[in-house]
Amino acid sequence: MTERTLRGKVAIAGIGETIYYKHGQSPDAEFKLALQAILAACEDAGIDPREVDGFASYGGDRSDAPRLAAALGVHELRFSNMHWGGGGGGVAAAVANAGAAVHSGMANCVIAFRSLAQGQFARYGRANSLASVSGDDAFLAPYGLMSPAQRFAMKITRFMTDHDIRHEALRAIAMASYHHAQTNPRAVMYGRPLTEAKYDASRWIIEPFHRLFDCCQENDGAGAVLVVPADRAKDLPHKPVYLLGAAQGGHHRSAAPVHNAPDYASAHFKTVARNMWEMAKLGPKDVDIVQAYENFTGGVLLSLVEHGFVDPSTANDVLSLDNLKFDTGKMPMNTSGGNLAECYMHGLEMVNENVRQLRGTASNQVADPQVAAVLGGPMVTPVSSLVLGTEATL
C-alpha cells in the first residue's frame, strides 16, 4: 500500500493580504477584503484568478465560497470547505484541507483564506447581551464566564501553577511579537514598541496570568494562500514552499462540556502535534522558525510545550526575548509580530510569514531557514498545526 501523506505533495504558490487595520478601521467591507487578499495571492503566484477552483476557510468565515467564486468569475468551483470550530483553531487545517483537495484530485488550485472586519460585525471579546443562554453557556455565563480569555484562563492558571512557570515567561512571548513588529511595516503595532515596564504596568484583564499585553488585539483585514500540486509549483515565479506535515483535531474529549476535558490544562495539541510530526518525518529540533498563534500568551506556552519546543521544567529560562528573536534567538518565534503585533488575522498572517521566510523575503529574515512551523489557535477544539519546508527538505 502506498503511504497516505501530504508530505511534499502540495505547495503554497502564492500569498496575499490586505492592509491590516485596527478593528473597525477598515474602509472596506469584509467580503471586499477577502477578494483583495485572494487576488493578491493569485497575482503573487502568477495564476489567473479564474483558474482557482476551490476555497477553504475556518472559524465561521462569513465570506461565502460560492459567492467568492461568482464574484471572481472562476470557471468552475470544485471544492468549498469550512473547518469546524471557532477563532484560529482551523488556520492550519484550512491550508491542509486545501492541500488534501488538491492532492486527491478533487481540485487543482485552492485558496485558503481568512477575512475579518470586526467593525462591520461583532467583536470577539464582547459577550452577547442575551437575556438567557443555553447549552454549555447556561453553566458558565451566569457566573461571568463569557469571553474567549475567560474560557481559557483556568487552563493556564492550572498549568502555570503546576509547573511553577512565572508570568515573565509569558511576557517574553508578548515582547517577541512586539519586537518583530517594529521592523515589519505591515504590522499594526509598527512603531509602537513594548517595554518590560509597559507590560508590567498594563492593567489586568484576568488574574493571575492575563495582563493587557497577554491578550490579542482584534483587527480588520484578510489573508490568503494559493495551494497547488507540488509539480505545478515548480513552474511558477516563486521558490515553492511545500507542505511537509499537517494535522487537526483534539485529544480524548478535549471538547467535553463545562470544562470537563480529562486532560484540561492543555492547548489540545498532544495528539495533533504527534500526528503532524509523524507526517512531516520531522521533530521540533528540525524547525528553524516557529509561528505560534497568540490568542493569549499562556496558550502559546501550552502550544510550545505540546509540540515539544519547550520543556515545562525549563520554560522560565527558555522563554526569554533574546531566545525568540529572529536574528539571535535559538528559537525564532512570531517573526512578523504574530497575532499580537502584526495582525490578528486568525493566524493566516503566520502562514504568509513562513512562506516569506522560506522564500528568503521576510522583513525579519532568519538566516537560510529550511523548515518553518505554524501552531494554530490553541485551547479550542479542533486545533491544527502545520509544518512547511523548502525543496531541500523533500
Add this chain to the structure above:
Amino acid sequence: MSTALPAGLPAPAIEPLTQPYWDGTRAGRLVVQRCRGCGKHQWGPEWVCHRCHSFDLGWEEVAPRGRIWSWQRPHHPVHPALNGHGPYTIVLVELPDADAIRMVGNLLCPPDAPVSIGAEVEAVFEPHDAATPPYTLVQWRLVGQSAPA
C-alpha cells in the same frame, strides 16, 4: 440574600436536557447525571453516556462539596452588567465524590482574597427568585467560612 454578581447577566435557559439539574438547585440540592448503565457520573449534561453509550442517564444528588481545581479573577468587564463592578472570582471545582466531575461557579470571597488550587469548598445555593422563570445558581465558599454578607 445578595448575589455574587450584579443583576443583568444572562440567565440559564432551562432546557429538557438540563431541567433536572435546575429543579435540583431550586430545592437546594446538587443533582447531576449518573449513568444507569455503568454507574458513573458525567457533567455537563449530555444525551448519552460517554463511557458506555447508554442513553439511560439518571439524575442523582451528590454531596455539595469539592475542591478548587483551577481559578481565575476577571477584571475587564465583558458584559454591560459588569461595568464598574470590579474583579470577581471564578472557580473550577472538582467533585471527588462524583467521579471527579467539574463545575464552574463563583467563589464567594473578597476580590483580593488569595485562592489556592486544592482548597476544599462547599456549595452555596443562590436563588434568583425575581427572574422569569426563577432559577438558582450554585456558588462556592471555602469550607469552614461563612458566606460574606
